[in-house]
Amino acid sequence: MIEWDGVLYGVMVTVLAVFVAFGAIPVLAMAYQFLLIPVHAVRNHYGRAAPYLPNVAIIVPAWNEGAVIGVSIDRLMALEYPEGALRVYVVDDASTDDTPQVVQAKAREYPGAVFHLRREVGGEGKAHTLNHGIRHVLQDDWMHALLIMDADVIYLPDSLRRMTRHLADEKVGAVTAYIREGSRDKNYLSRFVAFEYVLSQIGSRRAQNVLGALACLAGGAQLHSRTNLEDIGGRIDTSSLAEDTVTTFETQLRGRRVVFEPYAVVLAEEPHAIGALWKQRLRWARGNVQLTARYRKVWFRPSREHRLGSISFGLFWFSVFLLPCLMIASSIGLIGLFLLDSQLALTVFRALWIVAACTYVYTMLLAAQLDPATGRSSWREAILFPGAISIVVMITAFFPGLIEERIPALFGLQFTDEALVAWTLFVYSWVSLSMLAAWGAKHLDSTRPGRWLCPLLVYLIGYGPILCAITFDSYVKEARGAAMVWDKTEKTGRVLG
Structure with missing residues (x-):
């Protein structure tokens, strides 16, 4: 006799794992693109x-x-x-x-x-x-x-x-x-x-x-x-x-x-x-x-x-066009696996972020060589392109327990079970939360405190999430049928002569 609870659990785990895999698509597409760049020397x-x-x-x-x-x-x-x-x-x-x-x-x-x-x-x-x-x-x-x-x-x-x-x-x-x-x-x-x-x-x-x-x-x-x-x-x-x-x-x-x-x-x-x-x-x-x-x-x-x-x-094309959707799907998959108490959650989380980290290091180093002048002037931005928080998440994937246990232990501290759950949910959902944070940065930037706080906030959340949030906003504007206005970007003549 079939144990339907077990079957349903297996189906749910499989579906959620596929959701997580969606998050790897843009990472692999970026890696593929940058692996093609050296081929340009001969093709x-x-x-x-x-x-x-x-x-x-x-x-x-x-x-x-x-x-x-x-x-x-x-x-x-x-x-x-x-x-x-x-x-x-x-x-x-x-x-x-x-x-x-x-x-x-x-x-x-x-x-x-x-x-x-x-x-x-x-x-x-x-x-x-x-x-x-x-x-x-x-x-x-x-x-x-x-x-x-x-x-x-x-x-x-x-x-x-x-x-x-x-x-x-x-x-x-x-x-x-x-x-x-x-x-x-x-x-x-x-x-x-x-x-x-x-x-x-x-x-x-x-x-x-x-x-x-x-x-x-x-x-x-x-x-x-x-x-x-x-x-x-x-x-x-x-x-x-x-x-x-x-x-x-x-x-x-x-x-x-x-x-x-x-x-x-x-x-x-x-x-x-x-x-x-x-x-x-x-x-x-x-x-x-x-x-x-x-x-x-x-x-x-x-x-x-x-x-x-x-x-x-x-x-x-679609790895960029659908990037916000793929990131949200990945977060849903990770959180769902965690809530199902599946051991697969940690495995796919680590796999996803390790691939992302390797791609990030390779693309940033290669890009810096393609335009050395920009690489030198924007080295901080190259390092923090995905954001300082994303780099911490990458470290969490590479070294399980480092952030949650080993570093606190050096100071005689220990996370409670509730804090560990909150931290796990945070890192599993960060790729989606970062877009929300980017939306907040946009509104903060128009305020007086934003003049001083926004640079720090963008270095924390990253520049990439801002682009993702804008893409998501474009979905909303098109779905609502917002007016198509060709807004001119204000110029001040600051281009190098």
Whole structure:
């Protein structure tokens, strides 16, 4: 006779163990990506690149960018590129500051190379602003390639020619560059962003180059061949908050390759406060929610035309897109196993966090080598990227009893049974609690005490949980049908000149 209680217990343990295993998916995906990075030395596009300097039209969308647009134009005119082969079109989105006057002065300074295009009705979003400029440059045959950039970014002198060489291959439709955080007066948050960009760009995008499928052209550094631009409709998508990602996907779905050029460096000013970061990344995350649904027939469907449907690319995409859900599932699994008094709880907890710790050490060390300058300036942020509390949890996984018994014993202390249960529940649920703590940090940051407390809090909870919390917020905003607003990130002209 079957013992149904035993069967039910076994089923519950199995289901909860699977929940815990979900938490390992993003960790393993990150490890897989960074294991691919050394392969980029032999599997890349450089063999098909060649010196190529086409006529490039540069479109710069600008709304109230008077503080930064003048310097940006000067730096564009100083690029290592043939004279007469660059034209800068600043699309003024009904600015109310001195942007028109600054651009018009630069147009007089650089006749025939700088143009001011005015939109009298603005505020519709970046894509509409870009399309105004694209319609203009497509009216004649002068332009062979189009560069889309942001008003505040600074291109290093050799960056554009490093990008255009990839367009010598007709199979390449678009190229993007490495956006590096370039503020003069970095604070703790901008240093976290700087290291994040090392991980997500010169790290992950190198791996995507190896796979032959790129997730996104950086919004401030999109170089398109004219042919590709015309094939995707001669315009930028206006139905999504992730217009740059839509353009990236549409390019590849039409059989053209998108290439990341890690040695083309573009400096940008990134948010210095959690609220500004949240606003910027929420727009990106909501765009990715929209895009994931839009291309639902692409995922995990290998194709001869493109690599977006490959298993590897789908794993990379969804390990980030579903990260909050996977973390919550992992916490539920661990807590459930603990409450069932299953010995499996400690085993899977240790396995999960040991794998996470090994991946963390490997990725941070490799990332620091990919951009040594950022590695040196952001070494604290690299160490504490997952947060000091997560590092303590990792130590707990590696050395059972160290935190709960051995260290207290050195001071003649001993945890009560109740305290041990509370501690165990805390470490088992930390990956989910950290997102809640990140949400709290966002609200604290807008208060007067938050100016002093937030840096300490972020170092404790980590920068990664902030990104996870923003992704979760994007789910909520999309489910509620919140208005799609293209919020401009405030810039102050602090980019290194």
